[in-house]
Amino acid sequence: MDSRYLKDKEDLKKAAQTVDDDRRTFLTAGLVGGAVAAGTLMAGAVHAQQIAQAPALSDKPWWPHPKWGKDDQAGASNYMTPAKTLDTVKLIKDGKVYRIGRTYESAMPKFGERAFTLRIPGSPTGGPFGTNKVIWHDEFLATEIGQTGTQFDGLGHIGIQMGKDGDKNEMRYYNGVTEQEMGGAYGLSKLGVEHVKPFFTRGHLFDIEALKGRMMEAGEEITLADVRAAMQKQGMNEADVKEGDAVFFNTGWGKLWMKNNDKFNSGEPGIGLEIAKWCVDKGISLTGADQWATEVVPNPNKDLAFAVHTELIAKQGIFNHENLDFTALIADRKYQFAYIFSPAPIKGATGSNGGPIAVT
Numbered sequence: 001m002d003s004r005y006l007k008d009k010e011d012l013k014k015a016a017q018t019v020d021d022d023r024r025t026f027l028t029a030g031l032v033g034g035a036v037a038a039g040t041l042m043a044g045a046v047h048a049q050q051i052a053q054a055p056a057l058s059d060k061p062w063w064p065h066p067k068w069g070k071d072d073q074a075g076a077s078n079y080m081t082p083a084k085t086l087d088t089v090k091l092i093k094d095g096k097v098y099r100i101g102r103t104y105e106s107a108m109p110k111f112g113e114r115a116f117t118l119r120i121p122g123s124p125t126g127g128p129f130g131t132n133k134v135i136w137h138d139e140f141l142a143t144e145i146g147q148t149g150t151q152f153d154g155l156g157h158i159g160i161q162m163g164k165d166g167d168k169n170e171m172r173y174y175n176g177v178t179e180q181e182m183g184g185a186y187g188l189s190k191l192g193v194e195h196v197k198p199f200f201t202r203g204h205l206f207d208i209e210a211l212k213g214r215m216m217e218a219g220e221e222i223t224l225a226d227v228r229a230a231m232q233k234q235g236m237n238e239a240d241v242k243e244g245d246a247v248f249f250n251t252g253w254g255k256l257w258m259k260n261n262d263k264f265n266s267g268e269p270g271i272g273l274e275i276a277k278w279c280v281d282k283g284i285s286l287t288g289a290d291q292w293a294t295e296v297v298p299n300p301n302k303d304l305a306f307a308v309h310t311e312l313i314a315k316q317g318i319f320n321h322e323n324l325d326f327t328a329l330i331a332d333r334k335y336q337f338a339y340i341f342s343p344a345p346i347k348g349a350t351g352s353n354g355g356p357i358a359v360t
């Protein structure tokens with residue numbers, strides 16, 4: 001294991017004793033869980049000084065959810081209604097189906113110590129049976145099934161520690177659910193991904209890589225001005241982004257997938273709290289991107305780690321789809337589509353793998 005990973009509380013405590021700016025950079029870098037190249041971090045730090053400061057985070061309780069009530073476990077998937085389906089269908093003009101998920105394989109980049117190990121027992125696994133001599137293959141998969149490769153973050157994935165270390169009654173998730181209430185070695189007893197309603201909604205893709213004419217850098221934040229400029233360039237109208245829609249960001253970082261995994265894992269460009277607030281104001285149901293967290297890492301505010309995750313997933317119940325691939329959509333200049341994804345309803349799981357599609 002790379003010694004720069006911060007794996008447990010002891011590591012975090014040691015890191016916290018180191019000083020000032022270096023300490024902050026190290027903490028943020030370590031939480032990324034990747035082998036961080038010093039140059040990449042420097043680029044992120046320089047960029048951080050160039051952009052507007054993010055709005056302050058509120059530590060007020062965020063529950064019960066103002067729209068969906070105290071017992072809700074479906075979050076922004078509640079926007080999926082028959083009316084939303086019928087409105088989404090209007091975006092389907094030529095019937096073309098695009099796979100926007102990636103292939104799952106052991107060599108793909110993974111966050112921290114996560115694993116993806118597939119084995120086919122036997123060769124073949126079973127048979128022959130019957131006079132027709134049937135034979136077959138099964139697979140055995142050992143992985144963080146909702147948190148590797150193209151991954152849909154569910155509401156049990158991200159929470160906020162609001163009390164002392166180890167106080168499970170003050171580790172809070174969506175709708176204020178506590179670690180004490182939901183934690184369990186054999187699956188989460190609340191907020192499991194099986195509660196999420198299948199997504200069939202309007203998707204909008206913002207190609208920030210094309211806007212800038214280059215791949216964005218790790219630590220470089222997508223601003224609202226960038227999104228508005230991309231919309232203008234792509235002939236889109238902000239008013240057309242409606243409640244319950246999904247929004248996607250192409251940063252160019254996905255080009256590193258399976259080409260330079262170390263750099264891919266070392267940080268990433270992405271959205272920050274400015275865009276997160278816009279998503280909340282718009283009533284977005286899901287964010288997604290061509291990189292591994294959708295949000296900018298390291299965050300330009302060096303005190304924050306995965307702040308968009310905590311603001312959108314934990315506080316708002318807005319979902320996140322990571323490691324998407326928009327190459328074919330962009331080649332065809334298709335920026336608005338039906339986004340279709342039904343998370344695998346694994347009881348008590350934190351998220352889902354699977355094959356999301358865009359239909360135009």
Ligand code: UVW
Pocket residue numbers: 111147153292293294306322
């Ligand atoms: C974390 O789990 C912290 O990040 P992600 O959702 O990007 O995998």
